[in-house]
Amino acid sequence: MKTMKMLALVLVLFGATTAANSATAFLATDDFVGISFWLISMGMLAATAFFFMEQANVGAQWRKSVNVAGLVTGIAFIHYMYMRAVWVETGDTPTVYRYIDWLITVPLQLVEFYLILSAVKKVPTGIFWENFNWFFSDVNWWLSWRSRNDKRYSWFCNRNGWMDLHFI
Numbered sequence: 001m002k003t004m005k006m007l008a009l010v011l012v013l014f015g016a017t018t019a020a021n022s023a024t025a026f027l028a029t030d031d032f033v034g035i036s037f038w039l040i041s042m043g044m045l046a047a048t049a050f051f052f053m054e055q056a057n058v059g060a061q062w063r064k065s066v067n068v069a070g071l072v073t074g075i076a077f078i079h080y081m082y083m084r085a086v087w088v089e090t091g092d093t094p095t096v097y098r099y100i101d102w103l104i105t106v107p108l109q110l111v112e113f114y115l116i117l118s119a120v121k122k123v124p125t126g127i128f129w130e131n132f133n134w135f136f137s138d139v140n141w142w143l144s145w146r147s148r149n150d151k152r153y154s155w156f157c158n159r160n161g162w163m164d165l166h167f168i
Helices: 002-022 032-057 060-090 095-120 126-146 151-166
Strands: none
Touching: 032 060, 060 095, 095 126
């Protein structure tokens, strides 16, 4: 019964996203960027369905990790569908869209990494915060990209990002 509920949820999400994009965003047969967005989107949808439907078939210690993986791929699916629509309509994919996705999914992936480690053995909570430093580094890179006209701030953000990477 749970599997049927999850399948219905995935189909509703897929149907809503497809209906929203189908009226305005058609792919050309020679649009390899748009086609790659479409293929990645379908892969993410399949992975989301797989993770949520298989969560009951894994050991109890792995269920949280499988749920988080489903969230990451589900968010990426919706994001790539949106990016595909923007690509088809404008012929451009602004960098800010990639950073928006990363600002949502990278923290979830860090939580997932901690959950995977803690499923295998006792892990000190300090390792979670050390890995969370990678997220801080991503934020610094995004701020640097956004402030590329202000050289001083851009230098500070880049330097801070490299410091994060060197001292992990």
